[in-house]
Amino acid sequence: MAKNLVVLGGGESGVGAAILGKEKGMNVFLSDYGTIADNYRQQLDEEGIEWEDGRHSMDRILAADEVVKSPGIAPSAPVMKAIAEKGIPVISEIEFAGRYTDAKMVCITGSNGKTTTTLLTYHILKNAGLNVGLAGNVGRSLALQVARDHHDVYVIELSSFQLENMYAFRANIAVILNITPDHLDRYEYKMQNYINAKFRILNNLTPQDAFIYWQDDPVITRQLERIRTEAQMFPFAEHHEPGSRAWVDDEASLIIDTPETSLNMPRAELSLNGLHNLYNSMAAALSACILDIDKEEIREALGDFEGVEHRLEYVATVNGVRYINDSKATNVNSCWYALESMPENTVLILGGKDKGNDYSEILPLVKEKVKAIVCMGKDNAKLLDFFGKEVPEIYDTHSIEEAVAKCASVACPGDTVLLSPCCASFDLFNSYEDRGHKFKEQVGKLKA
Structure with a gap:
């Protein structure tokens, strides 16, 4: 018998998940308590997917075998409490999409800089000729791309909200740029709850996978004393420290040092200015080196990237x-x-x-x-x-x-x-x- 999949939220991620569910032969019902935008209504109608907005039909929702939840819906919402009481599994769109692809996953989170780093990483890989998709908080829905538009690599920006409902999903390269207080209203005003959500990006990493992080972030450093990961570690810092894989040397050159590729380029040639953007460039360059991109192509892309709208x-x-x-x-x-x-x-x-x-x-x-x-x-x-x-x-x-x-x-x-x-x-x-x-x-x- 076909599985009953309920998708909550009719935005980019919800509509993508609904289309992938239909593609996989499931009975799909999408429900949004707000108003679904016209372009998404049209998409759902064209796909023949049943949907509602302005309400939640609880009898239909509670008949689900599994629920894919939009990241914007808080776990404390009445609909989520009812689903939890019934014991119905709830997953994110990224978790759902990850089941149906063997593409490499470069996953990026952090309180700040993740959009810039995601777009810069995507820019480097695309310029190097990889068949790469952009997903998560930017780009198109990962589920929709997995359903309709296969890529060999995905660069995915992940918020703490998306990470909350990810369980079996595995990144090949996981990046945490920094962790500072944010969205504490969602996490019972407990910083540790927010940190735990961010660190879910390390779930299921193997010794073949990579973890890239800012070496001088006190929150990341403390959390790494409490948890274990099998992944290879690629820390970055402004100046060289024990274990650093990216830093700026005394001649003001950016140094990237990985087993796959090493490169250096004058910091002045980076297209993005400011200390925070130096860290973003380091994280993106490390990801590209680990994926064995040619160092000249990395240099060129770091030098000609145009920044992100609404960010400085x-x-x-x-x-x-x-x-x-x-x-x-x-x-x-x-x-x-x-x-x-x-x-x-x-x-x-x-x-x-x-x-x-x-x-x-x-x-x-x-x-x-x-x-x-x-x-x-x-x-x-x-x-x-x-x-x-x-x-x-x-x-x-x-x-x-x-x-x-x-x-x-x-x-x-x-x-x-x-x-x-x-x-x-x-x-x-x-x-x-x-x-x-x-x-x-x-x-x-x-x-x-």
Whole structure:
């Protein structure tokens, strides 16, 4: 008898999982409590997959043999509690797709930098002529690609939410860039729960597999004292340390040293600037070396990669003021990285949906570099209270139009306006992309 597969969530990952389930002969039902976008409705209809939105039909859902859950649905949601009570197995789309492919998997996680590192790794492998797919938090659904568009290698960006429901899945190369507090509202405000979710990327690694990580991350270092992995270790650091496989030498050259390939190139030739991007470049280069990509091709790709939209993205200079879109900075540590690469006299836009943030981490950089903070959110009380006495000027705004106008009035020629909000976007925007696009729109209007 055909297996009953229920897919919860009708976005990119859910629709991909539904199509793969149908391809494998399962009875598939997709349910979304919100509204499914028109393009995904059309896709489901064309595939003849039954779906609903705006509700959950619990009788249908609880008749499932297995549930594939969208990463955005919290385990505490009523539908998930009912499924758990019934004892129905719940897996992620990545876990589901992994059952049906023997492609090599390069899996990347971290609190910050994972999108840049994923896209850079994909860029290197694609330029080297590999048949490579891009999946996870970026690119197309892994399940859809496994169903319809086979690749030899997949580069997958994995959030902690996706890792929660991965069990038998195995990465060939697992990367943890860094771990700092994020999404603590999802993890009962316990940092260890979040760390445990991130470290699930090491599940099932064998001695043939590789683990790439930042050697100086105190959280990763502590966790590695508590757990064991059979994988080969490839740590990276700013300067050479015992065991380092990537570092910068005294001549300011990036050194990559693996059994497969060794290379060095002047740090100045990397297309991405800043210390955080040095680490991203190291992780991507290590992955490429382990996959035995030609060193000249790695060098070339590290030198010509164009950065990620909404991540320290230069927008324009208006009246002598530079505007930078870092809308992807949805946590405090991301904002720290952004401020670290900013000059003095920065006007900083902060605010949005606070996820239990501790702003003390960025305070030294704020004092050193920020001349004014423009708060942008429905409720800015926490920000106003924390930073009120720490900066010369602070303003309370409640829309992107108001925030950008205030920045333009406060900033002088030679200053930088940085949107690096520290918070999720859902109070005023649909997503961090929506926030970034609207910021760029408003900056465009200043030029007009």
